Amino acid sequence: MNRLSGLSSAIALAAMMATTAIPAFATPAEAATLSGGFDVGPSGFQGNFNPLAATAGFTWLSVYFEPLVTYDEKLQKVVGLLASSYEVSPDQLTYTFKLADAEWHDGKPFTAKDAKFTIGLAQNAKTGSVFAARLNAISSVEAKDDKTLVIKLSAPSANLMDAMTKVMMLPEHALSQIPAEQLAKNSWWSTSPIGTGPFKFTKYVTDQYVELAANPDYRGGKPALEKVINRYFANPAAAIAALRAGEIQFTYVDSNDLTAFKDSKDFRAIEGNSFVVNYLGFNHDSPIWKDLRVRQAVMYAINRDAIIQSLYGGAAKPANCAYVADQVVPKGIETYAYDPEKAKQLLKEAGWDQINGNKPITLLTYYTTPLAGNVMAAIQAMLAQVGINVTPRAVDAPTYNSIVLNASPDVAQFQKVYAGLQNGPDPGSINVGLNEKQIPPAGPNVARVRMPELTKALDAALGETDGAKRDTRYQDVCKVMNSQLPWGTLWVANRYGIASTKLKDFTWTPAPGGGPYQAHPEKWAIAE
Template identity: 25%
Template sequence: MRKGWFMGIRAWVAAFLTVLLLAAPATAQKVLHRGNGSEPETLDPHKSTGEPEGWIQYDLFEGLMTVDGAGNLIPGAAESYTVSPDGLTYTFKLRDTVWSDGTPVTAEDFAFSWRRLLDPKTGSRYAFFLWPVKNAEKANKGEVPLSEVGVAAPDPRTFVVTLEAPTSYFASALQHNATYAISKKSYEKHGEDFIKPGNLVSNGAFMLVEAVPQGYVRVRKNPRYWDAANVRLDEVVFHATENRDTELKRFRAGELHLTYDVPDPQIPWLKQNMPAELRIAPFFSTYYYAFNLTREPWKSNPDLRKALALAIDRTIITEKITLSGEVPAYQLVPDGTANYASPKPEWASWTQSQRDTEARRLVEAAGYGKGGKPLEVELFYNTSENHKKVAVAVASMWQQKLGVRTVMNNQEWKVFLQTRSRKQYRDIALGRWVGDYNDAYTFLGLFLSDLGPSNYSGYASPEYDRLVRAASSEVDAEKRRDLLQRAEAVLLADLPIIPVYIYTTQNMVSPRVKGWVPNIRNLHPSRFLDLN
């Protein structure tokens, strides 16, 4: 009797618990919504060039090296590597991992991908990242077959790289998305469509689920990722929002957990009213304008270029326009770069009044300005309210001080990149470079004369090329620094660009987001973030 009573109670309790479990809501998924600036140019790591693509690719792929949540270099797809005593051979030992479709990630995937990056048919603007590899530059220029590039896969988990000369920054550069591997098997099956949702396989912490043009890109946690147990987010949605005011409204409405940027005019209000959410930090990035040196009058008139550079009051721009602690720039490489201090032109120490006086003299000497020919320039930038405000301020300075009329021209991000890389802009184009690793070479290497589309000013100086190339293979740190400083001094004297300011980063971060660590590279892979 007692046994039957007990069994009845136990059955009732079990049924009651079952009802409770069925009625209870499922564990809520952690979905992080990130503002991501412009529409991604492409998710192909060997063809993309901008930050909006890079943030997504950091989640989808993992290079031989990667970064942690504070932007520090750590092992990625390679669990370790060794360097030969002469500094010429790097041997990477890959982790025992698989792609998101379950097929092994192999050394041959990396060899295939690096050859694809260098293949002239790919047209990558970042192929120069691998130029230190033996025969890589020649292969990229079509001078030798890709089979002669110094990469080898002696077994599935060993990737061997031979360099032309010792290159101190080489390992650091391998966290960049251009050097990522794609699945050779998937590419051979799908061709250039390998990047589409449903086709793309990845070796990163997340997998591609959905890509809506001018909308968003959705990625989902990759259960086959080698460190999946420590990935806290279930999904990440990257929202394309070029208008910063709209992005901020979406953040304040709770639609976004993170913003890509912040509208400059809103920063004083945000500092006062939302200080916990506003994150401002130094950034390894320079804002500048580039002259199109393939066209006149810029090609043969350095004094005219200098006049426009002198007339820009950088203090007004950083203190009245951008408002986020940016530092006026008279050099290309940001202060704080490891083992480096930029040379400054003589006029950097002048008062703005002195610069303006010299600018007027140079313009008139070139036959423009007061009593001379009228000068009209086109200022070209990608669509952005922040860029527009800076451009309007610069145009006003040129008009008031030099009598220069400025025509504004802006294009959507993808079109802007194509126009600029092909040097199809008329006069002056916006440039912004974010250092890909903490070394001066990541900035100075951009202006090598044979860099093609990536050198979008068309700057060509044999002396500059000689110094930068000598620095790239110099193993003595002091001698290398001297070579790079001398190269930057040549660049600043020639003025193919006008440095304007050194960036800070401005992001809105929801209190729900955990793991966001300010860092000079502003790298925040979703793998290290969480939501409470």
């Protein structure tokens, strides 16, 4: 049997899932207003304005909220933002931040007390924070004076600063009276939030757009634009239609959308590494995945190279663990080359007919783009060829999270997920999805992975403060993932944005979760 047989039918099936729609809403044309589809991406509109609970949308949230530190534009190093500088003690247990002179949008000063308050919220899982598990090395936070914050750790944490780039500072005077358990869904986030960024929140029209106005008192100077508007679309195709019509000036796009802008003088394409590994997460609470041979069969059954070429247009790299960067991928690991006959043999050896037979298996995802639909359909068809019957179910991000983060999930709702998790710029980011100590409600290990060898390797890598040794530690993580398959890792794709050539000094960097990074929104402008 030809190893590529079945691909054409899989791709044909996938193509049937592509849909387009054009929204009726249009923003007024204003020379000093930038409109964009900043949240159009793999999971669409996140439906969440709360940065403590957000796993995406940071490109937009960081226009009006700011963290103490952020990545530079190239995602290569952590630099100060609301912290003008920071120091780390020789034993790497004490972090001292000197804060910039900044004001909240209501004119009150930003102080170390606000920073301490914010970190306290981020550490408290009752607030809905997705950072609680990532900040568990923090033993104390002290506001030494208005401009000095001191964080002490119980043990060195190599990825603390990566986590801190995502923790947006919040105003104590505005939020301290809201009980922690009521904070996550409080209306404040979508009605009257205040940050320290270059733009102020003005209004949100449900599921249509958010409007921000320039903050004339921004410490970096008055923004060049008067307004920035974030529009929401049913799918990327609708955003592309609005972009071509001149209704917006920027949007995220999938790799297969690039041809629509090829050789155009009116738009420029921005390309970069997504730093996100896409994977099939086996729900380890489900008995059907207990046998390693079954998980191996899933990997051998999927023609990843064909999907990458046919659906991604070659804009992705196969991932045989959570990583694809050369320095953290050891040589000699299994590549799981497409081999459906081997998949069938493994399933036979494992007794798949008795384990599951042809019962449908729910494959849950929050990816709702046409490209994702095509990928899911191709995977469905390829698995069907070896006797694994999966039924894709795509839902919005809040629904997905409510299902997979439930402390006692009904495995029938998601015996498997198609998802993505940040694998850089800091490789420690992957810990939250795989470490046994991060199983919900403690963290977002939604696959309920319980592999002592993997947890040991992750802990060793996170605790390694010697930069020269860290890569070797993460190679150990990769080896365990590759041999034990807590996930069926698929690929790391490139990410793309399309911007109007009328935009000046506009920075957008393809980044996991949308960043944050040094984007300098105060400098964004539109040519007359």
